[in-house]
Amino acid sequence: MTRRPLVAGNWKMNGLCAALPEIEAMGAAYDDALRDRAELIVCPPATLLALACEVTTRGGLGLGAQDCAVAPRGAHTGDISAEMLKDVGASYVIVGHSERRADHRETDADVHAKAAAALRAGLTPIICVGETRAERDAGDALRVVGAQIESSLPSSAPAHIVVAYEPVWAIGTGLTPTVGDVAEMHAFARERIEARLGGGKSLRIRILYGGSVKPSNARELMHVANVDGALVGGASLTATDFIGVASAYR
Template identity: 80%
Template structure:
């Protein structure tokens, strides 16, 4: 069986000023060699901080990621940032298709797929987000919605270095989380759909993260679920103490 190194990624969203860079240094202080052997840690600060965060992240052995990218490598796209620009600043990952982008910026699965392809073109690993709304789950459509998002958002020729993040929209920032049984069902289903999309046994190497109100108090339980290969953490990643408490779950998870 392919061993997938767990990944815990922090999405700072539109938060963080220069003083927030001290949190990355503090994370590095807690990310010791024993913990590095158990999981990969990544921070995705706002674009304004990526350049300045690069050296700090490198010194701390923490991966760096962007929160979004444009599908084009350059051009007349005022306010956007390309995958190549992120790569140039030292990023290794980029989040694409977050529900806040899908809802707030009208991003379709096709747009998300184009951005994921752009990330791969630039040598970045895309963290491709999928997830259902509360209404869709209550209507019994969660599996169908996520399956369709996987089919339409993942480039068909993706390598197994891509990352998929399952984030039930209704759990993001609400304090609500699915049951362990629901998470297990969705992650097993997601791996099946990833295999159907990519083929060749690639799904065995693809890391599937859980996201949505991940906190130190529930991290151990959630990260222990089969087919959960880490977490995409929102608000709790802004403070090194909370983010590293989530990562600490992997000291005891086999």
């Protein structure tokens, strides 16, 4: 089954208003030939979402957020609901990124609730899973990722959700798994997604790879079996690098 590749840029806690021209440049470089082959979205910090919406719309890019609260509204100072993200033009939201799991002690149950909140609001969740270096060295990578898939994905999730495999030890380190490791994990992830959701949904769900993706390694990684795109960190901060990654699909 053909799945349209997705390349998502996660800006993390980077970017002021002065960075908006980079998104403008991404849209300008997102030509018809590339648009026919891949979907591109940018996930800037929440402070830029409303401003970025107009820019991404002009350039044909999608807009995503980096996190959402579980509740739709209420006395939750500092939180941003999925409904609020939808209201300012976002169509995607990242949930369960390893930095949220580590820095904010988010559990699989938290990620599950946030994914459900995103779906409630009409957003597509990008649900992140991945193992640490210690877990991989101990031979536990498949077990850990399988457990995260089982507990983080809502059992009634539709086939348009996105799953992103990001080995924690490869994020921002310049290290990447071997092609064989990526192929093994993505094939395993698709099997576990099918076991969780059933109905052949896994054949339609896009599984992204993330972890030190850059223009120099994107072509090799993006053409591994069961890899349907990338969740890009540092290389998504500039139009040159982000389009360089996406151009693996040209």
